[in-house]
Amino acid sequence: ETGVTQTPRHLVMGMTNKKSLKCEQHLGHNAMYWYKQSAKKPLELMFVYNFKEQTENNSVPSRFSPECPNSSHLFLHLHTLQPEDSALYLCASSQGTGLYDNEQFFGPGTRLTVL
Amino acid sequence: GQNIDQPTEMTATEGAIVQINCTYQTSGFNGLFWYQQHAGEAPTFLSYNVLDGLEEKGRFSSFLSRSKGYSYLLLKELQMKDSASYLCAAMDSNYQLIWGAGTKLIIKP
Numbered sequence: 001e002t003g004v005t006q007t008p009r010h011l012v013m014g015m016t017n018k019k020s021l022k023c024e025q026h027l028g029h030n031a032m033y034w035y036k037q038s039a040k041k042p043l044e045l046m047f048v049y050n051f052k053e054q055t056e057n058n059s060v061p062s063r064f065s066p067e068c069p070n071s072s073h074l075f076l077h078l079h080t081l082q083p084e085d086s087a088l089y090l091c092a093s094s095q096g097t098g099l100y101d102n103e104q105f106f107g108p109g110t111r112l113t114v115l
Numbered sequence: 116g117q118n119i120d121q122p123t124e125m126t127a128t129e130g131a132i133v134q135i136n137c138t139y140q141t142s143g144f145n146g147l148f149w150y151q152q153h154a155g156e157a158p159t160f161l162s163y164n165v166l167d168g169l170e171e172k173g174r175f176s177s178f179l180s181r182s183k184g185y186s187y188l189l190l191k192e193l194q195m196k197d198s199a200s201y202l203c204a205a206m207d208s209n210y211q212l213i214w215g216a217g218t219k220l221i222i223k224p
Contacts, residue, residue, distance in 0.1 A: 002159065040123065040217075041216055042119065042217075043202070043204075048211075090158070099145050099210060103148075103160055103163065107157055108155075108157045
C-alpha cells in the first residue's frame, strides 16, 4: 500500500463514451500527477498539479481533461477516446515538486481499454 | 533532447547478483531515481542519488556517475520476489522526472 488509491482498476469503454478516473492520496502531499504507461515505453507525464494548480500539461489531447478539486483528489475525465489511448493510467503524489521533495508515490493504476 | 536508456530485459538466477544499467541525457540534472514495479502493481521507490558514488540499502545498491551520465542498480542475493520491472528516472533542471522504459528482470530458480 503506497497511500495512493485509484478507481476503477479496470475500464473498458467505447470511443463515444465519457468516463472518469479517480485518484485519492492519503499522504498529505501537495502535488499530484497523471501518467500514461504503455507497454515497453517510458512513463509519459500528462499533468501535474501543485497546491491544486495545474503546473504542467505535456501537450495532452483535449479528450483528456484533468480536475483537481483539492490536494487529496485528482480526476481524469475521458471523452471520445481513440484505441491508441488504451494503456495503464497511473496517478502519483509527492510532497512537492522541488529538489528534495519530489519522491513520487504511485497508485496501482487504471487499466484502460478503448474499443 | 532528453533521453534515458536501459536494457529492455535481463535474466538472472536466484541467489546471484545482477546489475541494471541506466544512461541519461537531460537538460540539467537534479538526481536519479530507481523504482520497482511488479506486474499489475504501482511503481515503488527504491533509491535516489544526486551525488557521485554508491549508496547501499540492504540487498539493493545504487551508483551514480554524473560526469558519465550513468547509473546502475545492483541487486544481491536475488530472490524470486525480485522479478519485476525496474524503472530509471532522471530529474531535469525543471525538477521534472524523465523516465526510461524500464528493465524487466526475470529470476530463474
